[in-house]
Every structure is written in C-alpha cells, then in structure tokens.
Amino acid sequence: MPAFVGAVQVVNISASGVFNIGDVFQIQPISSTKVFAGAGSFNTADQVKVINELSSTNTFDADVIDQGIGFTL
Template structure:
C-alpha cells in the first residue's frame, strides 16, 4: 500500500546497510567480513572476570581466497 513520506534526513548508513522508503518485494544486503579476536574478546555480562595468562591471535591467512557470497544474489 503506497504511503506519503515527509522529509527524511540520513546521517550515516553503513557499508552493508539498506535505506528504503516505499514498497518493496525483497531486500538482500550483502557483506563480507573477517574478524580476528583473541581469547576473551567477545565476552559479555555483569561481573565478568577473564584471565588469560598467555594468549596470542594468529592473523596470518595463507589462503588467497575465502568463501564468498557468490550464490546469495
């Protein structure tokens, strides 16, 4: 159902974000990312205690290509 939209101001839109106004059948944002994180990097919670005596993150990636979004079109 069509709608009337007034003034719109977009301050920031991420690289894989979608800004849409109006009718749409399907929206498919695509993005690729590679994340390297050490031990205890993504822990969340109240009163969290993480003890990592010796920790190192190997960021060397010997393969030339990673899995892509080839069939997600």
C-alpha cells in the same frame, strides 16, 4: 505502483545498507566480515574475570582469498 518522487538528499548509507527509489521485487543487503579476537574477547556479563597468562591470536591467512558471497535468492 509507479510514483513521482521529488528531491532526495542521501547523506550516508552504511556498508550493508540499501537505497532504493521506485519499484522493486526483492532487496537483500548482504555483507561479510572477518574477525580476529584473542582469548576472552567476546565475554559479556556484569562482572567478568579473565586470566590469560599467555595468549596469542594467529592472524596469518595463507590462502589470502576466503569464500565469497554468491548469488542468492
């Protein structure tokens, strides 16, 4: 339904955010990230004991380009 919108001030929109004024059929905010993390990085608990005597995270990416985000409905 059409509407008249007064003054709008946008201070910040996050990387995967959407700003819309007016009629819209469908909004799909999409984002992608690539994460490198070493051993024990994503542990969650009240008490965590991690023993990593020798740990290394391989961040070499030979193909340079990863699969992109395609058109979705």
